[in-house]
Amino acid sequence: xxxxxxxxxxxxxxxxxxxxxxxxxxxxxxxxxxxxxxxxxxxxxxxxxxxxxxxxxxxxxxxxxxxxxxxxxxxxxxxxxxxxxxxxxxxxxxxxxxxxxxxxxxxxxxxxxxxxxxxxxxxxxxxxxxxxxxxxxxxxxxxxxxxxxxxxxxxxxxxxxxxxxxxxxxxxxxxxxxxxxxxxxxxxxxxxxxxxxxxxxxxxxxxxxxxxxxxxxxxxxxxxxxxxxxxxxxx
DNA sequence: GCGACAG
DNA sequence: ATCTTGTCGC
Numbered sequence: 400x401x402x403x404x405x406x407x408x409x410x411x412x413x414x415x416x417x418x419x420x421x422x423x424x425x426x427x428x429x430x431x432x433x434x435x436x437x438x439x440x441x442x443x444x445x446x447x448x449x450x451x452x453x454x455x456x457x458x459x460x461x462x463x464x465x466x467x468x469x470x471x472x473x474x475x476x477x478x479x480x481x482x483x484x485x486x487x488x489x490x491x492x493x494x495x496x497x498x499x500x501x502x503x504x505x506x507x508x509x510x511x512x513x514x515x516x517x518x519x520x521x522x523x524x525x526x527x528x529x530x531x532x533x534x535x536x537x538x539x540x541x542x543x544x545x546x547x548x549x550x551x552x553x554x555x556x557x558x559x560x561x562x563x564x565x566x567x568x569x570x571x572x573x574x575x576x577x578x579x580x581x582x583x584x585x586x587x588x589x590x591x592x593x594x595x596x597x598x599x600x601x602x603x604x605x606x607x608x609x610x611x612x613x614x615x616x617x618x619x620x621x622x623x624x625x626x627x628x629x630x631x632x633x634x
Numbered sequence: 635g636c637g638a639c640a641g
Numbered sequence: 642a643t644c645t646t647g648t649c650g651c
Contacts, residue, residue, distance in 0.1 A: 439641075443643045476642075478639040485641070507640045517640070538640045576640080 401472045402483045414516040420524045425582035428529030435500035436604025439485045440612040449486040451612035458594045460603040464626045466495035467615045482521035489563030495624045504604040508532040509580035511563040524580025531588045564589045568596045
């Protein structure tokens with residue numbers, strides 16, 4: 400289906416439909432050996448989106464491979480509907496991978512969303528892939544204040560529902576918003592992101608995907624599937 | 635009506 | 642998200 404010319408009511412209807420397919424206990428997402436990171440980049444004013452999906456070993460975070468692809472999107476950025484803009488391009492990169500990671504981290508929300516259908520949940524339901532949402536800013540949910548030290552976390556709730564965590568990935572630096580997209584629990588999602596965090600605010604999977612997709616957009620890397628010869632850990 | 639509002 | 646200059650701190 401083409402997301403490019405959906406009306407907002409139609410997009411909302413799709414989210415209401417997909418939310419019923421959410422699962423948080425997929426058996427294949429409990430033991431993790433590889434983790435993926437996905438991100439999008441584009442030039443301001445252009446409808447061409449650049450997508451990157453990287454795969455790294457878990458938990459050592461060495462880069463193993465990555466897929467680069469472009470996509471076209473005329474669907475605008477509207478808070479609550481990010482998936483309709485970015486998922487198509489991500490699926491193009493996804494289709495280039497010969498093997499999928501055990502879990503994939505997306506730049507955005509999972510179930511920390513008014514209809515529990517952030518981009519990580521949307522992508523997960525569509526592909527059956529276990530996903531985690533790691534966002535740099537809040538979209539939905541309430542939480543208490545967070546301690547200043549690295550590693551501190553506090554639940555994010557929707558009334559009495561526990562839907563995610565606020566996690567301080569670096570001392571005295573703005574925390575990130577973690578929630579399951581599909582296939583694993585709220586607590587497991589937090590644990591996986593904790594294990595994937597190095598010396599930077601952004602966890603390695605999405606941090607590397609962000610760096611690589613920008614090199615792709617600026618012509619330093621070519622589209623297609625690439626394997627890293629000598630995986631080097633940066634921490 | 636007002637404030638909030640992923641990337 | 643992208644663009645862009647300057648500033649603060651390890």
